[in-house]
Amino acid sequence: MPVATETRGQLVIIGGAEDKQGDCKILREFVRCSGGLQAQIVVMTVATNLPGEVGSDYIDVFKRLGVEDVRVIDTARREDASEAKALEAITNATGVFFTGGDQSRITSVLKGTELDAALHKRYAEGIVVGGTSAGASMMSETMIVDGDAETHPRMDIVEIDSGMSFMPDALIDQHFAQRGRLGRLISGVAKEPQLLGIGIDENTAIIVDNHQFSVIGAGAVTIVDLSEVTHTNLDSLLKDEGLAVCGAKLHILPDGYRFDMQTRQPIVNP
Amino acid sequence: MPVATETRGQLVIIGGAEDKQGDCKILREFVRCSGGLQAQIVVMTVATNLPGEVGSDYIDVFKRLGVEDVRVIDTARREDASEAKALEAITNATGVFFTGGDQSRITSVLKGTELDAALHKRYAEGIVVGGTSAGASMMSETMIVDGDAETHPRMDIVEIDSGMSFMPDALIDQHFAQRGRLGRLISGVAKEPQLLGIGIDENTAIIVDNHQFSVIGAGAVTIVDLSEVTHTNLDSLLKDEGLAVCGAKLHILPDGYRFDMQTRQPIVNP
Numbered sequence: 001m002p003v004a005t006e007t008r009g010q011l012v013i014i015g016g017a018e019d020k021q022g023d024c025k026i027l028r029e030f031v032r033c034s035g036g037l038q039a040q041i042v043v044m045t046v047a048t049n050l051p052g053e054v055g056s057d058y059i060d061v062f063k064r065l066g067v068e069d070v071r072v073i074d075t076a077r078r079e080d081a082s083e084a085k086a087l088e089a090i091t092n093a094t095g096v097f098f099t100g101g102d103q104s105r106i107t108s109v110l111k112g113t114e115l116d117a118a119l120h121k122r123y124a125e126g127i128v129v130g131g132t133s134a135g136a137s138m139m140s141e142t143m144i145v146d147g148d149a150e151t152h153p154r155m156d157i158v159e160i161d162s163g164m165s166f167m168p169d170a171l172i173d174q175h176f177a178q179r180g181r182l183g184r185l186i187s188g189v190a191k192e193p194q195l196l197g198i199g200i201d202e203n204t205a206i207i208v209d210n211h212q213f214s215v216i217g218a219g220a221v222t223i224v225d226l227s228e229v230t231h232t233n234l235d236s237l238l239k240d241e242g243l244a245v246c247g248a249k250l251h252i253l254p255d256g257y258r259f260d261m262q263t264r265q266p267i268v269n270p
Numbered sequence: 271m272p273v274a275t276e277t278r279g280q281l282v283i284i285g286g287a288e289d290k291q292g293d294c295k296i297l298r299e300f301v302r303c304s305g306g307l308q309a310q311i312v313v314m315t316v317a318t319n320l321p322g323e324v325g326s327d328y329i330d331v332f333k334r335l336g337v338e339d340v341r342v343i344d345t346a347r348r349e350d351a352s353e354a355k356a357l358e359a360i361t362n363a364t365g366v367f368f369t370g371g372d373q374s375r376i377t378s379v380l381k382g383t384e385l386d387a388a389l390h391k392r393y394a395e396g397i398v399v400g401g402t403s404a405g406a407s408m409m410s411e412t413m414i415v416d417g418d419a420e421t422h423p424r425m426d427i428v429e430i431d432s433g434m435s436f437m438p439d440a441l442i443d444q445h446f447a448q449r450g451r452l453g454r455l456i457s458g459v460a461k462e463p464q465l466l467g468i469g470i471d472e473n474t475a476i477i478v479d480n481h482q483f484s485v486i487g488a489g490a491v492t493i494v495d496l497s498e499v500t501h502t503n504l505d506s507l508l509k510d511e512g513l514a515v516c517g518a519k520l521h522i523l524p525d526g527y528r529f530d531m532q533t534r535q536p537i538v539n540p
């Protein structure tokens with residue numbers, strides 16, 4: 001197990017469409033964090049309605065990177081999440097990877113099950129939990145379930161709900177720049193302004209280690225901090241009216257940059 | 271002439287795709303600022319390669335709003351911009367409206383011509399200059415000529431050049447939320463960080479009166495202020511690398527909000 005002396009493991013949170021054909025920079029890092037060639041990886045296909053196809057793609061790429069012990073667990077129904085085989089796989093895993101699909105399938109099938117408990121226990125013991133697209137959204141305590149893209153912020157364009165709670169204090173969005181989701185992320189954070197909005201581009205990821213994360217990949221991570229806004233119109237806003245946000249803080253961090261969730265500041269080397 | 275006691279006129283800067291069929295809120299306001307039913311409006315079709323069609327659309331909507339004196343001036347070539355008929359139209363106009371198309375056509379045809387001088391003279395005397403899409407981009411001293419959308423900020427995704435200089439201190443982008451242009455606007459402002467980045471959504475406009483503007487329309491205006499960033503990687507950035515921006519300020523202002531360009535703050539009524 002990596003980082004066994006830490007209080008919990010690492011998260012690899014990917015904005016979707018990560019490279020699986022080329023140098024696989026992000027998935028390579030997921031494998032390295034999970035123990036390298038000795039990693040025991042479980043691919044969770046619960047989010048997708050094409051579990052066979054999607055699972056097989058990840059088996060292929062992880063095998064190509066040299067991982068021998070990689071298996072797919074597909075929990076299509078809630079009862080699957082208490083099956084001995086699935087629980088055993090999670091108990092032995094050093095890295096668990098959630099594919100894309102629909103994030104509300106992940107929470108509706110897994111939340112509160114034995115598998116959920118096993119996963120959080122293992123995460124507390126130091127394993128790596130990774131996820132892409134829907135598998136990224138579900139990482140936070142509050143998640144974006146669905147929403148409109150390419151529009152200004154409005155309260156009725158985004159739906160939020162409980163996530164799988166691996167990363168508190170954050171609201172994560174994915175395919176961020178590619179789908180023009182600034183308005184959607186800000187609308188979500190406006191509902192819970194104590195959360196930090198984290199928009200992750202495609203083929204880009206954050207690697208979270210306790211309260212810090214680093215950025216890796218081809219795009220950037222956009223961080224929206226509404227904790228010090230000087231004015232919003234939230235109190236008087238009707239459903240279809242535009243949200244006003246004055247004095248938000250914005251950070252855009254490409255590959256190699258680090259961020260501290262506690263200080264809410266990028267970590268810039270002098 | 272409206273606002274004759276001011277040192278200069280008003281600007282109506284529209285993010286494209288303004289309503290021309292329904293209540294025409296924005297074009298209605300352009301007409302009102304230009305003198306209402308007594309307005310003398312010139313539609314400049316220099317940006318478009320469909321001047322007949324586009325010009326006729328604006329004639330129709332301005333006539334429907336009750337303006338009797340509305341005409342199209344199409345300066346397809348630079349020599350057209352010193353023709354007596356065009357200069358006379360500008361000299362008599364109370365409102366000049368630039369259609370969409372390609373903003374570099376506006377500057378390459380008009381900049382430095384007699385018509386350019388006449389337009390700035392009339393603007394200084396108090397007339398209204400309006401523009402949509404390409405006609406919005408050209409308003410600033412430095413303008414975005416072209417750029418990629420739906421990507422993170424990079425220096426090679428945006429091309430900037432001199433604009434028509436009606437609004438100093440700003441860099442304007444249009445179709446903002448609809449085309450996911452946050453990365454493009456930030457890339458542009460990063461090249462000239464003293465400028466304020468103003469992203470205007472479709473069917474949304476700012477009405478500029480000296481150093482203040484108000485927002486009108488269905489979307490929002492996104493303001494990016496890089497004047498107090500705590501860190502960027504601009505000094506060491508290679509052409510295709512991701513731009514880092516730490517500590518940018520972000521305001522999102524819907525219909526009814528006002529902003530002061532001098533203080534760089536939204537004007538919020540208590």
